[in-house]
Amino acid sequence: MSLQPFHLAIPVYDVPLARQFYRDVFGLEEGRSTDVWVDFNFFGHQLVIHQHPKTPTQDMANTNSVDGHDVPVPHFGVVLTWEQWEALAQRLKSLNTEFVIEPYVRFKGEVGEQATMFLLDPCGNALEFKAFKDMNMLFAK
Numbered sequence: 001m002s003l004q005p006f007h008l009a010i011p012v013y014d015v016p017l018a019r020q021f022y023r024d025v026f027g028l029e030e031g032r033s034t035d036v037w038v039d040f041n042f043f044g045h046q047l048v049i050h051q052h053p054k055t056p057t058q059d060m061a062n063t064n065s066v067d068g069h070d071v072p073v074p075h076f077g078v079v080l081t082w083e084q085w086e087a088l089a090q091r092l093k094s095l096n097t098e099f100v101i102e103p104y105v106r107f108k109g110e111v112g113e114q115a116t117m118f119l120l121d122p123c124g125n126a127l128e129f130k131a132f133k134d135m136n137m138l139f140a141k
Helices: 015-025 082-094
Strands: 007-012 029-033 037-042 045-051 062-066 069-073 076-080 099-106 114-120 126-132
Touching: 007 015, 015 029, 015 037, 015 045, 069 099, 069 114, 069 126, 076 082, 082 099, 082 114, 082 126
Parallel strands: 007 045, 076 126
Antiparallel strands: 029 037, 037 045, 062 069, 099 114, 114 126
16 A cells, blocks of 8 residues: 555644744654745645634543543544654653653554554644554554
């Protein structure tokens, strides 16, 4: 299977703050931009932050209980290699990132073993980064 990059546009109420976060925290390369939107290379995918007024829902995330954790919904993210995930987790910890769900491994030693972590951008968008010990288990039941 050959994957094509996805395109995702998300609202941010403070473009300069969100721009700094995605550029400096994750080290993402910027693409095209204006004063009200910025393209980023999000691990090979196109992420666009768009200026949008703050809404009340950005102050209170909905959650679902998964493995005893309150997983924010909605959320988005990317599946990394195990090594990329470990490096990102270390980078985020070294920057004293506040996690919604600290980096941990789910289904250890089972089908679908995966590493995951959740955090919020400065405008309240929830992100998940995950990795699989065996990428063939991405959709395994």
